[in-house]
Amino acid sequence: xxxxxxxxxxxxxxxxxxxxxxxxxxxxxxxxxxxxxxxxxxxxxxxxxxxxxxxxxxxxxxxxxxxxxxxxxxxxxxxxxxxxxxxxxxxxxxxxxxxxxxxxxxxxxxxxxxxxxxxxxxxxxxxxxxxxxxxxxxxxxxxxxxxxxxxxxxxxxxxxxxxxxxxxxxxxxxxxxxxxxxxxxxxxxxxxxxxxxxxxxxxxxxxxxxxxxxxxxxxxxxxxxxxxxxxxxxx
Numbered sequence: 664x665x666x667x668x669x670x671x672x673x674x675x676x677x678x679x680x681x682x683x684x685x686x687x688x689x690x691x692x693x694x695x696x697x698x699x700x701x702x703x704x705x706x707x708x709x710x711x712x713x714x715x716x717x718x719x720x721x722x723x724x725x726x727x728x729x730x731x732x733x734x735x736x737x738x739x740x741x742x743x744x745x746x747x748x749x750x751x752x753x754x755x756x757x758x759x760x761x762x763x764x765x766x767x768x769x770x771x772x773x774x775x776x777x778x779x780x781x782x783x784x785x786x787x788x789x790x791x792x793x794x795x796x797x798x799x800x801x802x803x804x805x806x807x808x809x810x811x812x813x814x815x816x817x818x819x820x821x822x823x824x825x826x827x828x829x830x831x832x833x834x835x836x837x838x839x840x841x842x843x844x845x846x847x848x849x850x851x852x853x854x855x856x857x858x859x860x861x862x863x864x865x866x867x868x869x870x871x872x873x874x875x876x877x878x879x880x881x882x883x884x885x886x887x888x889x890x891x892x893x894x895x896x897x898x
Contacts, residue, residue, distance in 0.1 A: 670748050673771040673896070676712075682740040682752050682767045684713040684798075687776060689896050694837055696799040696860035703857055710858055713798035715767060715780050716866075718760055720795040720851075723872040725879070728758055732797065735765055748772070762786035763882075779845070779891035782882060790882040794890050795851075795866035801835045802854070802861040808832065809863065814852055819861075823852040830863055831897075838897040841865055845891040846880075865892045 664679045676685040678698070687695040698712030716732040723729040730737065740752035749770035756763030764783040769776065784790045808814065809832040812825060828843035830850050841850070843865050851864040867890055871877040882888050 664742070666742070666745060666750055668746075668748050668750055668769060668771055670771050670773070672774045673776060675769065675771055675776060677750050677752075677769055678712075679740045679742060679752060681709075681714055681736045681738065682754065683736070684769065684776070684778075686712060687894075689774065689837075692837070693801055694839070694894075694896060696801050696858055698799075699858075701857045703855070710855075711799045711860060713778070713796060715765075715778075716795040716797050716864075717765055717780055717782065718756075718763075718790070718792040718794060719872040720793055720797075720864075720866050721870040721873055725791060725872050726759055729872070733794075734758075734760075736797075740767065760790060763790055774897075775893050775895040777844075777891070777893050779889055781887055781889045783887040784882045784884055787884050789884070791872075791879045792882050792888060793867050793869070793871040793877075793879045794888075795864055795869070796890070796892055797862060797864050798841070798894065799858075799860040799862055800839065801837065801859055803835055803859060809852065812852075814861075816856075820853060820855045824869060825850045825852070828865075830865075832863065834861065835859075840893070840895040840897060842893045842895070843891075844893055845889050847890060847892060865890075 685698040696711040714736040717735040744751040752767040754765040766781040847865040
């Protein structure tokens, strides 16, 4: 099911299939590259919009049953609450994450999109997590600066990692801030040049599910974890 949340500045298309933000616009001006299917080799893959990566970001060598970026982006979410400017979605976990509840909240306020993923462990055993958000921002692939980091096309599509909770950049005449509000400690910059986009991804320890030098978060029984971000369009 597709829903729209909006205010006088921003309009976001929300899709319960995968819990995606399919599109984000400031008036008629696109901020996100819109979600669509892109042919990569012999496969069609989804690119664009923004999705949550949960319970893991990237490939998992801890639990090889987990797909890259987790199962949450491939499942149908349930609408719990909805208003003109916000929506709350929920998803029951599966496999090793049975008895785990995932909750997404999206809200537009002024020129900001707030997004949060809350993970509640309702089981009797620890759950390992390292979630993230994966937004695709419009980009013409010119070299550009994110904060004080010069991003060169030649460095991509290998991911670039930056330990921080705040990024500010301009792309396609959009001046954007991505700020971690809760439990964001590393950003990942990536594109595969299959469309006009660059991903500036706020994460909790990024590739912790495959990189032993980074720590996953151990979610104990009866506890919860929230990762929350703000994407703001500046004047």
